[in-house]
Amino acid sequence: MIGRIALQLAVLLIFAPLPLGVINKTKALFAGRIGPPVLQPYYDLARLWRKGFVISRTTTWVFLAGPVVGLVVPLLAALLLPFGGLPAPISFSGDLILFVYLFGLSRFFTAVAALDTGSSFEGMGAAREVTFSCLAEPTLLFALLVLARGAKSLNLGALFGPQLAGQWQGDASASLGLILVCLFVVLLVENSRIPFDDPNTHLELTMVHEVMVLDHSGPALGMVLYGATMKLMVMSALLVGIALPLRTGSLLLDLLVFLAGILSLAVLIGVVESTMARLQLPRVPQVLVGTTLLSIFALVLVLR
């Protein structure tokens, strides 16, 4: 048990910043630049860890609670998910609700920490973040319902069991495809990627997630960054688990397939970011409600 938890956490902690590097490299290649090295997020984290703090005098302890919760939540959530051949170390009936609500907790504290600075820009970012996420939440629930319907179980671990391969070939493939699209949208929203948010924008007024962590510095910013990459990895694991239900039987091979899946998803995100413009802010809720409708449709398809 302890060994499995340690292995899972090791995979998460070691590989989490890699997809971010891949995304940035893909975007650079699309733009005709060489771009930063793939390992740049690791260098950034190491550099931030050595730096000192600059903290606004307006803030209280809540300001530091944001990065802490943002780091702890993906760690715990990762333990509920299978990583390729590694089964989920913690698995019980109903853990999928815990998974969803854990991210709610991290959103609460990130948004509250943003409001702690008293900056109107950060307040604006927090308002946008909670608005978009609360519209993305029903979609996530619908997608989990579709999976739970196929697995006849409420264990997050069992949702990605061997029955998925059969479902892709059976008549449930249409709804699996639909929820894959929905979950991809949720992933883009929750991890603040284009077209919903631009992580590289340079104007505070147009940021969503970035502006919320504008005042963080040094190790706290490092924690925010690391937490964000881990969140991206965990959400990607959700998608890869559905899209690649391959089991070779060998643990190492399965893990490699899983990591390859994560990296190709990162490339896909990079492609989307390079080829799409950002949506107008008022459009974002419309897209999210549309995604919810798609996921309802997927649920109806498996329930009929």
Next chain:
Amino acid sequence: MIWLLFGLLLISVSGIPGLFIDRTRGGGERLACGLVLLGTLLCSWSLLLSISEPLQSFSSNWSVPAGEFSLVLDSISLAFIAPLLLVVATGAIYGLSYWPQQENPDNGRKLRLFFGLISGAMILIFTARNSILFLIAWETMALAGYFLITTEDRKAEARQAGYIYLIATHTGTLALFGLFALLEQAAGTTAFPAVASLPLAGSSLIFLIGLFGFGMKAGLMPLHIWLPGAHAAAPSHASALLSGIMIKTGIYGLIRLTSFFAVIPAWWGWTLLVLGAVSGILGVALALAQHDIKRLLAYHSVENIGIIALGLGLALLGRSYDQPALVILGLSGCLLHVINHGLFKSLLFLSAGSMIHAVGSREIDQFGGLLKRQRWTGLFFLGGAVAICGLPPFNGFVSEWLIYLAAFQPLQQPGSALTLSLLTAPALALIGGLALACFVKVFGVSFLGEPRSKSAAQAHEAKPSMLWPMGVLLLACVWIGLLPGSLRALLERAATDWTGNPTLPPLAGDLAPLSAISLAGWVLLGLLLLFGWWLQRKCRQCRQAPGRIGTWGCGYPFPATSMQYTASSFADNLVRLFRFGLWSKRHGGQVEGLFPQDDEFSSHTPDLVLDRTLTPAFAGIAWLFHWLRRLFQNGVVAIYLLYVALTLIVLLTLLTR
């Protein structure tokens, strides 16, 4: 059981000795508080005894014509009385500093008298097993509630809220008179029928009338009209009692009423599910649009009653479709959320009271930066906010999780008519997301950032006698969140008491692994503390230059406190999304011309049912009757003579046949 009666009596009369003490002097309040504490201790002792010996009862003859004075303490009653005792005891202590007699010579005695009376009446409601006794207790509670709401009867706002409350509660009581008359016809006695003893025939009318009467008290949308104003007007510890416990008497009534029937038609459950979802979503959407912290919390009560109704609806569906797993999960979720909401809502009202006490306003936009001045109040409010959003590791998560599990049950039986109830899960997710947005707004705007008014800058921490009660309530929230297994036996027995079926599956194993939730909660808490301590240490180590500076203002060197994001701005995105149901009013804010002048902007969201529907409708009816009266009673003697003649002719034609 006799201890419970003694305790009930002590709590009910706790305010009476104070009436004989001079109104400008203290003393009566400490006496009342002592009596309440003694009473709650006696009642708790009785509850503890009932754990080893379930189904305690007490009955004696009384001079009221119908039936006998009969009380029974079963597990359903227990689940309602336990949080009540905690809220009453903490409220009484809190009231010592929040509403001291010397500062409120006009109404302090009245407040304590009715605070004790309503608490005693509610204990009686939760144990009464006779319709007449139940109605007596119900009416006592309703009237005492009116006097609590109008404590500050010099304010027009409180009088108005009390007036609406009185109309609403008596409309509900009227329905209950009808309900108990019908029940007596069906059962043949005024004593409550045994569990699962009544036949299906005629039950639908009983359920509908009961749903109206009890739903009015519970505040199910669209019957919630009295709730926001009433909870905003009452003193905070009275609001805590009204919102945390009194509205639950409606839920208790529905649970008790549905336990009488052997067969539950499926549409009962569906009705409750729809009402629950509507209350939940619209309640929280209306809460988002509020600026008054107590009105906002009151709308959250509507939301939470919606969640409770979702649980009860699922349990009823489980009985209709004969699904024991659905019954136990739904009812446990419902009852646990009743307990949880009682705890965290009282906590939130008490801490809101502490803020109002310090700042002197209920407007969220007048607060700001309070966490620096009110460290403990802020911590307690944050705990309550995390709990009410249903986030782990607090108690709100456990009950919502149980309701989610119930909602997922139909997945196990494909193709049944129950499938539609799966939609409960996304509805709950939406409610949770909106509640989170709302509490980020409240906590962020009032406790964080810079003070938004002069009085907020000079705010002070509340007295220890106000802080301790909040601390106790927060501890109770954490306890249920981290050790939900300790309530397992109570919930299982309550489900048995409700259905009369002793073979329900236990709340353990694969059905509802409470121990796993508890473990996850501990791990989460442990990791948070560990990483928090780590970061704190690292932060302290390098606390050298440049250290603390101002917030980054995007290059603007003179940020002002009024430039912070306000509560309305924060909620605006979501309020606009729900404009089809909210119809907020917006004034000003249009910039015109090349050199715009100073302008003002304000937004206001009136209640959907009360301000938008009922008030105009009743105004129309009043106008109609006014017009009719002017038409008929026009003061012309000849016309009056005509009426006399017409009446005579009508009477003659009718009577001389």
